[in-house]
Amino acid sequence: MYEKYLEKSASFYPEYPRKSGNQSVTHYCPGCGHGIAHKYIAEALDDLKLTERTVLISPVGCSVFAYYYFDVGNLQAAHGRAPAVATGIKRINPHSIVISYQGDGDLAAIGGDEIIHAANRGERLTVFFVNNAIYGMTGGQMAPTTLVGQQTTTSPRGRNIHNEGYPIRMCELISALEAPVYVERVSLHSPGARAKARKAIRKALENQVQGKGFSFVEILAQCPTGWKVSAPDSLKWIEEKMLPYYPVQVFRDKSAEAEGWAPPDVAYSDADVLQLIELPLEDEAAPAARPKVPEQYRNPRIKIAGFGGQGVLLLGVAMAQLGMMEGYNVSWLPSYGPEMRGGTAHCHVNISDTPIGSPLVSASTVCVAFNKPSLEKFEKEMARGGLLIYNTSMIDIQPTRKDVEWLPIPASEIASQMGNIRFANMVVLGAFIQKTGLINMETAIKGLPAFIKAKKLIAENVKALENGAAFVRGELKI
Amino acid sequence: MPRELIKGNEAVVKAAILAGCQAYFGYPITPASEIAEAAAKYFPLVGRTFIQAESEIASIQMVYGAAGGGVRVMTASSGPGISLKQEGISYCAGAELPCVIADIMRGGPGLGNIAPEQSDYHQVVKGGGHGNYRCIVLAPNSAQEMCDLTIKAFDLADQYRTPVYVVTDGYIGQMMEQVNFPTAVQHPKRHDWGVHGDDATRKNLINSIYLDPDELEEHNRKLQKKYAEIERKEVLVDEYRTRDAELLVIGYGIISRILRTTVDLAREQGIKVGLLRPVTLWPFPAKRIQKLCERVQAIQVVELSNGQMVEDVRLAVEGRKPVKFYGRMGGSVPSAQELLGVIRKL
Known part of the structure; x- marks a missing residue:
């Protein structure tokens, strides 16, 4: 007659169906610390009733096979990337309990970036960091936490501070950040230490249950195989070699005062989504009949150029937007490369009755030059019979091409007289519309808010359009 | 039909939202940054997740994590960033996780420049990362296709449980053209095979490690069979x-x-x-x-x-x-x- 008092945690599989080979034993070496750490985690999941909603991120290293044992949802991660993987799944499953379980090479070397930034974002994760001062899985190479003088297969003469630097203290690093809620280092070397480890593991999980933010528990664990000592001696090894360098203590505990948080769960209708991403729900009204466009202005290939800040790119967008509203095929391509960071800017615009092949404009049929360098550069590449619009306010020379039509306009002066030189581009747009008849003025006025985002400037931009058109009609004198 | 004059890069983001993409994880790089910027603007507005990751490496691993949860997820970058993401893309292929990766190609090798090139062809078409895998690669040539092929990329990724690239150059990404967006809004859903953090999916395992050579060969054969099916059915010209x-x-x-x-x-x-x-x-x-x-x-x-x-x-x-x-x-x-x-x- 037996009564069973000790049994395996329900968060573990009774046997290990995810494991190939012998499914009743673990793959860990005798005396390894991982078994104890696993056990404390599994028991905490049982007691806190978290098993069903827990997601474990299995790392690379000896615990790569943690998924063999824990009967929970599981993602196996690349070396060092567990905190990023954990971030990904926690953000889309905020209700779940996500545990990133990592060793020292994984977390503190190849994954140094991922752990620091997950901690710094205050991800609502629980990270268990098993520090045994060695790469166990790959056969005993040096870890970032390997102690000074410790011999490993890649520090055969012992870790030398001049070659390898000092062992890294992760708790100290992480507790220098603002966001983490709870950071503690514990050890598995004695019954008393283990009791504290068990408690810390629970606290780190409870924090996540309450949505309190990033919790980090470093566990100093024995690796008798990697250290080449017996299992009992490995406990002494922690005590004598690791504890002096890695103090066991609480580095940060804001658990009590940290407020729980979870992202709001809001349902969005189709109409909400379309509106919020700024897609119009209704078809726009069919465009009004276009004015008759003289042959030479049809299907223009437009090049617009000037100094950065003269509204060159915006003028191109405006032409394309209005062309689209009139039912043409359109394209707008900005100048590309270092020049967009200052100096001259230019863009390519096509407005066409037929689908647009190359969006690049090489032989322009309309060229708009806002300043002298632009005139000199782009006049040359115009197609014969094209329309050259140039800003005489900023250009004190005459064009050289006699085989193109000239449209000189003091755009900057017209704009300045309106009180803002920045309206020069809309003055030119008005002139272009008046000259070519490609676009209805009503369409332009209606379409203005699509590219002039500041509502209070709409009326003045309309006036600039009208002034540009009036200048071409000869009704505005400067 | 909603119509907009829009950059190809921004069309990708609106299309992704309409396709029910739950999360965007990315890192800024020219000439792909408009994608991250538009995702930062719009994803949170409709209850989706946006994170600017600490690195390209982390961003694709966040994609791996969210994809493991069984939702639609994406990232975007350009040549040098895609090089860094290759680790995670190999893991996604190995673990059969669907995801969409936009690559707006720039000049290389090395830091190269930010002008348009098509020199990522080898790294996206031929695998790029380690192992025996393929990615579906869609190559839009207009803003309209940046929208349409992004939506198709999510469908193909789900259908075959595999990473899908949307690859274009800096010009197509930066150019504005008219895009007719679909009115159909897909809302985020979860695949049953994903790890949802609940009892129903507790047994699910997202994994690419098969220690036993026979098992790994069998897994690879399964992948190759899938790729053969894609080659038969999904060619677009x-x-x-x-x-x-x-x-x-x-x-x-x-x-x-x-x-x-x-x-x-x-x-x-x-x-x-x-x-x-x-x-x-x-x-x-x-x-x-x-x-x-x-x-x-x-x-x-x-x-x-x-x-x-x-x-x-x-x-x-x-x-x-x-x-x-x-x-x-x-x-x-x-x-x-x-x-x-x-x-x-x-």
């Missing part, structure tokens, strides 16, 4: 004036747009040339090229690279017809006239 063509030009992305104009110019001069544009770079339209080989006398491939896709064209043609290559590198984009000169030499 676009043709222009190939019906009576005696010469064939092949190009994708911005080059296909320029070649379209070149074809018109050449036809005006009586040169019977047609354009074939692979819309899927993988699976590659090898069969269609072979078919056209029966009729055309010569093939001209044009790329913004040292000649990467041309290798696949030559594999398809198998020496039946001469295959010529013309490439520009470093961000110089040829004009339609320049390419007309190339065709006239054929």
